[in-house]
Structure formats: structure tokens, C-alpha cells
Amino acid sequence: MGIKEINVIRKPRVYVIITGNELVEPGEKLEEGKIYDANSFSLYSALKSAGVEEIETKRVKDDFVEVKKEFYKALEFADIIIFSGGISVGKYDFVRDLMKKERVETIFYRVRQKPGKPLYFGKLNKKLIFALPGNPAAVLVCFYEYVYPAIRALSGFKNIFLPEKEFVLLKEIRKKTDRLWFLKGKIKGNGVLPLDFQESHMLSSFAIADCLILAPRNRKFIKKAEKIKVHLLY
Numbered sequence: 001m002g003i004k005e006i007n008v009i010r011k012p013r014v015y016v017i018i019t020g021n022e023l024v025e026p027g028e029k030l031e032e033g034k035i036y037d038a039n040s041f042s043l044y045s046a047l048k049s050a051g052v053e054e055i056e057t058k059r060v061k062d063d064f065v066e067v068k069k070e071f072y073k074a075l076e077f078a079d080i081i082i083f084s085g086g087i088s089v090g091k092y093d094f095v096r097d098l099m100k101k102e103r104v105e106t107i108f109y110r111v112r113q114k115p116g117k118p119l120y121f122g123k124l125n126k127k128l129i130f131a132l133p134g135n136p137a138a139v140l141v142c143f144y145e146y147v148y149p150a151i152r153a154l155s156g157f158k159n160i161f162l163p164e165k166e167f168v169l170l171k172e173i174r175k176k177t178d179r180l181w182f183l184k185g186k187i188k189g190n191g192v193l194p195l196d197f198q199e200s201h202m203l204s205s206f207a208i209a210d211c212l213i214l215a216p217r218n219r220k221f222i223k224k225a226e227k228i229k230v231h232l233l234y
């Protein structure tokens with residue numbers, strides 16, 4: 001056809017800033033009050049499987065100046081910046097203050113969902129900034145429901161969200177809050193089973209889940225055998 005040049009879309013570059021004084025590299029000695037960093041690794045592999053090739057991950061202390069320095073580096077490098085932790089209302093949660101001081105445009109902060117209620121999304125020039133609540137399962141739920149679609153959109157895809165389907169619920173769901181719940185689930189034929197270990201700090205259910213079950217906001221009890229929406233993770 002004689003075409004010499006075509007336009008292509010560059011995949012987004014992503015900079016991940018992991019905050020937390022308590023975090024320790026896996027393999028090192030775990031002292032009292034410390035925990036192993038899980039989110040660096042879960043986010044890195046989730047980003048890779050979403051097709052992102054250029055990823056920088058940095059771990060920083062809960063120190064305003066340190067977090068700010070890393071944010072400036074991220075602005076130089078990335079199209080999408082992801083913070084993990086430090087977005088709630090604790091004494092060492094600096095990310096929101098930083099966003100305000102740097103005049104990042106807040107698109108939304110806090111979502112009526114579980115896990116991941118303190119999720120933040122903002123924009124600065126053309127950069128997209130997500131601050132994911134630090135609990136490991138909240139990080140992954142927010143990644144798949146919010147960051148993944150942004151990556152797909154910037155990568156040029158038209159269908160950007162996780163595929164949605166309906167399945168028959170294989171076990172009742174009892175909710176304590178009226179928030180929308182994302183539950184880790186396993187598909188079995190035309191049914192879906194909500195897995196054990198659903199708390200925000202628990203990752204083991206994610207290791208075997210193949211979908212997120214959407215337990216709606218206005219329902220506290222959902223009966224076995226009811227139809228329910230799921231988002232597929234494969």
C-alpha cells in the first residue's frame with residue numbers, strides 16, 4: 001500500500017511510590033512493629049500483566065519531604081503515578097497534603113466501597129495520580145477497578161474495564177456495611193463462590209481468586225442461588 005509511517009500509541013510509563021516506615025524488604029529480619037512490603041511486588045506484577053513495560057518502584061519513609069522528592073521524580077518519568085499507603089487520616093498520612101500543596105486537581109477522594117474506601121484520584125497537567133489505600137487487598141482491588149482501566153485507555157484500547165458477567169451465587173453473602181463490596185471469588189461452572197479470608201489486609205484469597213464479586217451497596221444480605229455480577233480477573 002506504499003505506507004511508510006504509521007502512528008502508534010506509546011504504552012504508559014508508571015511510577016509507584018510505596019510509603020510506610022513499617023515496611024521491610026522480604027528476606028530481611030522482621031523486628032517488632034514492622035511488616036514485609038507486599039504492595040511493591042503485587043503492583044509490579046499486576047502492572048506487568050496489564051502490559052506496562054516501563055515501571056519504577058520506590059519505597060519511601062512516611063516523611064513529607066521524602067515523599068515530595070519522590071513525587072517530583074515521578075512527574076519527570078511517568079504518565080501514571082501510583083502511591084501505596086499514606087492516604088487515610090493518620091498522623092503519618094502525608095499524600096493528601098502533598099496533593100493539595102502541589103495543586104493536583106482532585107477528581108475524587110473516598111469511595112463508598114470495601115475495600116479501598118480512602119482511594120484518591122487526581123490529575124496534574126496530563127499525569128494521572130492514584131493514591132491507593134495501603135492495605136494489601138485494597139491496593140489490588142483499587143488497581144483492577146480503577147488503575148487498570150486507565151492503563152488500558154492510555155494504551156489505546158476501547159474496552160478498558162475488566163469484563164463483567166453474571167453468575168449464580170454459590171454461598172450467601174452477609175455484609176456489615178452498606179458500601180459496595182468487592183469480594184474475591186472463584187468461578188465454578190455457572191456459579192461463583194465467595195472465598196474465605198476477605199479482610200483488607202489478607203492477600204491469600206487473591207492468590208486463588210479469578211474474579212471480583214460485586215455485592216451491591218443497597219443490599220446487606222444476598223441469598224445463595226441469586227444472580228450476581230462479577231468482574232473477571234483473567
Ligand SMILES: Nc1nc2c(c(=O)[nH]1)N[C@H]1C(S)=C(S)[C@@H](COP(=O)(O)OP(=O)(O)OC[C@H]3O[C@@H](n4cnc5c(N)ncnc54)[C@H](O)[C@@H]3O)O[C@H]1N2
Pocket residue numbers: 018019020022023035036037038039040084085086087088089090093115116117118132133134135136138200
Ligand atoms: N479515621 C479513619 N481511619 C481510616 C479510614 C477511614 O475511613 N477513617 N479508612 C481505613 C481504611 S479502609 C484503610 S484501607 C486505611 C488506609 O490507610 P492508608 O492508605 O493511609 O494506608 P496505611 O495506613 O499506610 O496502611 C494501611 C495498612 O496496610 C499496611 N501496608 C501499607 N503498605 C503496605 C505494603 N507496601 N505492604 C504490606 N502492607 C502494607 C500498613 O502497615 C497498615 O497496616 O486507613 C484506614 N483508616
Ligand code: MOO
Pocket residue numbers: 113114115116117118133135137138200201
Ligand atoms: O480499604 Mo480499607 O482496606 O476498606 O480496609
